[in-house]
Amino acid sequence: MSDDPRLVALRGTTKKLLGAALDDPELAERALRRLRADPKLVHLVDMPPGLKRTGRRPPARFDPLKAANEAGLDGLRAQLGDLDLEELRNIVAQYGMDPRRLVMRWKDVDRVRAHIESTTAQRSRKGDAFRTPDVGAPTERQQVLMRAFVRAWELSSPAPAHQPFDLGSLPLEHPNWPDSVPVPSREEVRPLVHLGLLDTDRRAAPIWRVFPSELGRSTFGDPADDEAVALSDPDRRLGLILEATVGAFEADPTQPIHFAPMDQINYVSHPHWPLQPDAVKSHDLDQLEQLGLIATRPRGQDTSFWPTPSARAATKDVAGYLDQLAGAAHGAEQSRLSKWAERLRAGDLAVGAVAGTASGALIRALTGF
DSSP states (O other): OOOOHHHHHHHHHHHHHHHHHTTOHHHHHHHHHHHHTSTTTGGGOOOOTTOOOOSOOOOOSSOHHHHHHHHHHHHHHHHHTTOOHHHHHHHHHHTTOOTTSOGGGOOOHHHHHHHHHHHHHHHOOOSGGGOOSSOOSOOHHHHHHHHHHHHHHHOOSSSOSSOOEEESSSOOOOTTOOTTSOOOOHHHHHHHHHTTSEEEOGGGTTSEEEEEOHHHHHHHSOSOOHHHHHHTSHHHHHHHHHHHHHHHHHHOTTSOEEEEEOSSOEEEEOTTOOSOTTOOOHHHHHHHHHTTSEEEEEETTEEEEEEOHHHHHHHHOHHHHHHHHHHHOOHHHHHHHHHHHHHHHTTOHHHHHHHSSHHHHHHHHHHTO
16 A cells, blocks of 8 residues: 555545544535535545535536647547536536526537537637637626627618628727617627627728627527527528528629638628528538529639529429429429429428428428428
């Protein structure tokens, strides 16, 4: 047996502690909680079932942002895969990833892991201008600012919705900014970007151009976001993007619809684009182009896209467009497309429930489902 004085002291202390705890169960509980609060000891402590919990959670096993910076997102994903639900919640709590206290209620381990990974990816920004060390949970002032950012972003008066926020040498000016909230300084905006609550359009440099990120909108916006729900379904998503493309083009066909890939997100710009500008991904355009519903053209590092004549006709009369396709098809494919057209004309509730919109049904029909 080792004669290391530290081990000798530990054995003696443990013996004394056990003796005292026999007559004082509350002392045993305090000792267990103190040991569990140490991240290097938390896995050695067995907490008895039914023990009353305190409001303070054990420390997180590691800093996810530091892990991502050192090993990349793949390395972070591997480390998160070793944690159970409570350990993941410890990370969420310690690093301010649940301002509205929703994530802590989730019971799906994979869902919590994905939330940590996506939040960390948004916080892991390039460029020193937007970096700030040791940013924890949003402060009260930051929460007020984010609610103002999201509200001004979504309002359509006096300026159109989805107008970005520019900070140059002068204070922030935005026509939809609420009068009751003092505008933020650059020093106040920087940590919001680092927290992943604001995204940046670096093409506008040296001006700081920011807008609420998906995380910021979901955290501080309206929880009943029908657009976000629709975009989470593969077919409804493509249908919604197709409708937005046709609508923007027909509102002003002289203005190209630009798709710009950036560091962390992609950005669509057009005066009449109705969706969130970061809603479209490159694979969405690839799929719509493969279906013959949009055309694209490279413009430097960006891409211009527009609806094809077939897409414009299809969105106005999906059933009629499917009938045309059925007339040019043969055999089983002709029968399948005709049945989709019949069900749409009949207002089949099952079609609406699955596809969400007529455009969503069009995507399902074209992809063979």
